[in-house]
Amino acid sequence: MGKTIAEKILGEHAGCEVRPGQIHIVTVDVALVQDGTGPLAVRQLQSLGLEKAAHPERTVLFLDHAAPSPRKELSNDHVTLRKFAAKTGAVLSEVGDGVCHQVINESYVNPGDVLIGADSHTCTGGALCAFSTGMGSTDVAIGIALGKTWMLIPPTIRVEVTGDLTPGVYSKDIILHLIGTIGADGATYKALEFGGPTVDGMEQSERFTLSNMAVEAGAKTGLIASDDVTREYLDSRGRAANFREIGPDPDAEYERVVDIDASTLAPTVSFPHTVDNTRTIDEAKGVKIDQVVIGTCTNGRLHDLMVAASILRGKHRHPGTRLIVIPASREVYLEAIRAGYIETFVEAGGLIVNPGCGPCVGVHEGVLADGEKCLSTQNRNFHGRMGNPKGEIYLGSPATAAATAIKGELADPREFLS
Amino acid sequence: MILKGKAWKFGDDISTDHIAPGRYFHLRSNLPELAKHVLEDADAEFAGKVQKGDFVVGGNNFGLGSSREHAPTIIKVAGVSAVMAKSFARIFFRNSINVGLPALICDTDQIDPADELEVDLTGGKIQNKTKGTVIEFTPLPIVMVEILQDGGLAEHVRKHGDLDLSCDLPEE
Numbered sequence A: 001m002g003k004t005i006a007e008k009i010l011g012e013h014a015g016c017e018v019r020p021g022q023i024h025i026v027t028v029d030v031a032l033v034q035d036g037t038g039p040l041a042v043r044q045l046q047s048l049g050l051e052k053a054a055h056p057e058r059t060v061l062f063l064d065h066a067a068p069s070p071r072k073e074l075s076n077d078h079v080t081l082r083k084f085a086a087k088t089g090a091v092l093s094e095v096g097d098g099v100c101h102q103v104i105n106e107s108y109v110n111p112g113d114v115l116i117g118a119d120s121h122t123c124t125g126g127a128l129c130a131f132s133t134g135m136g137s138t139d140v141a142i143g144i145a146l147g148k149t150w151m152l153i154p155p156t157i158r159v160e161v162t163g164d165l166t167p168g169v170y171s172k173d174i175i176l177h178l179i180g181t182i183g184a185d186g187a188t189y190k191a192l193e194f195g196g197p198t199v200d201g202m203e204q205s206e207r208f209t210l211s212n213m214a215v216e217a218g219a220k221t222g223l224i225a226s227d228d229v230t231r232e233y234l235d236s237r238g239r240a241a242n243f244r245e246i247g248p249d250p251d252a253e254y255e256r257v258v259d260i261d262a263s264t265l266a267p268t269v270s271f272p273h274t275v276d277n278t279r280t281i282d283e284a285k286g287v288k289i290d291q292v293v294i295g296t297c298t299n300g301r302l303h304d305l306m307v308a309a310s311i312l313r314g315k316h317r318h319p320g321t322r323l324i325v326i327p328a329s330r331e332v333y334l335e336a337i338r339a340g341y342i343e344t345f346v347e348a349g350g351l352i353v354n355p356g357c358g359p360c361v362g363v364h365e366g367v368l369a370d371g372e373k374c375l376s377t378q379n380r381n382f383h384g385r386m387g388n389p390k391g392e393i394y395l396g397s398p399a400t401a402a403a404t405a406i407k408g409e410l411a412d413p414r415e416f417l418s
Numbered sequence B: 001m002i003l004k005g006k007a008w009k010f011g012d013d014i015s016t017d018h019i020a021p022g023r024y025f026h027l028r029s030n031l032p033e034l035a036k037h038v039l040e041d042a043d044a045e046f047a048g049k050v051q052k053g054d055f056v057v058g059g060n061n062f063g064l065g066s067s068r069e070h071a072p073t074i075i076k077v078a079g080v081s082a083v084m085a086k087s088f089a090r091i092f093f094r095n096s097i098n099v100g101l102p103a104l105i106c107d108t109d110q111i112d113p114a115d116e117l118e119v120d121l122t123g124g125k126i127q128n129k130t131k132g133t134v135i136e137f138t139p140l141p142i143v144m145v146e147i148l149q150d151g152g153l154a155e156h157v158r159k160h161g162d163l164d165l166s167c168d169l170p171e172e
């Protein structure tokens, strides 16, 4: 019987054949925690007398959610992680280095790895064909110390994408459309596997956006076969030697296959307060927006900033709409400076926030006022997410965000394509 | 083990942002303080009124969203003895068991706010004392039963010095 990508990778790490529904102990290659989940993980290990990392060089502690720290309590949490890194030899990703899911993929994740992270969007690494999944602090703490964890082998849902995206439509619109179709629990406890000619033709950045949002359908991970695009990405990151080609067997067994014809999709927006509450831009246009956010682990890469900058170039944000831009990592920031995108955003009336999570989780750097509406390129729009339960969050692509910043209301990016 | 208490009813899609709002990020290393805000964005009165032993009862996809283990932890710190829902998001489900908070999948439409419930954890049954009905819940995977019986994942590792779980079992 053929295997899905998930079954192949987990089988290698369990040391035996695996089938969906079985539970196995699997080895862990890469682990991450961030400043919101890491301190609890460290305290658990301290209480167990297990302050160690099985693979310190591939255990990464991120200071990204509340960075730079806006409060003394969080500054103290940062110290907890710095001390743990010093004690165990684990890697510390400092304030300003960037958001965990960007940096971990830039520098640590390889095809065929098992990555566990104390952050739900750890599934982003699936775009490099790593079985990557989010867990809680204690699970990841034990994974860090012992180098293993338990996994229920998930059934796989194949998402087969065919047809060319039309101008102004991006992978963000594909994933929002998918979640709107299968629902916020449409893939709970399952692995998603994205494939088909459209995904094959996507560059790496667009693939990360797909995998990043797998958890918004409840999925454990969002895998994409590794190919020449993956190889080039690793090569550009100095990790060509770590490339492995992994894909599903032709006779792999899927729980179901969801077909998407990308050529029929329009720019798509999630309305408050759930990600699956999607509408196409035609049904969305005209909602007045107070704040636009371009960035986060979903859409803060160079490609995203390039798309947004190409729309904003020579234009200005609407006077009633604030524009916040967050490069996902230090490296993205530098490249965006060199490419002139940052200048474009600043000239357009935008505000650049340091690499990290920015206002995404409501800690700082753009908390909404009562009744305010925000369009963000982030991945979730739950009640209270951006720091105020009386605020409303809409989700869209960087192109939709840029068009919205100009018009001051939800806008169709296709109006701005030259 | 028998658990007794009153039901606090919530709807579908209660997210970890409802349970442990991001604006209290700075309280994450102070769980008793954070617990004063538990479920605040779903029911502002809950944290002040919940009694020891009570149950949190949700609808579909309870606990969706972030990986923050603080969410089930502060539900437990607030005194809640178990969470019930028609379905759970996977990270929340796993975290609940890891922190020693039973998470039971059952038909919660049969439970109304303030119903008095009695849960037989090993027997797989919930008695609704107010309505005089019995609701069955889906048995947990054996691995999770083992972790729960040890008092959570950290306690499991403390006791066994390793992950010592009955694996490789086909799902029921």
Ligand code: SF4
Pocket: A065, A099, A100, A101, A119, A121, A296, A297, A298, A356, A357, A358, A360, A361, A378, A379
């Ligand atoms: S950018 Fe947002 S979704 Fe991504 S890791 Fe940070 S807080 Fe989480």
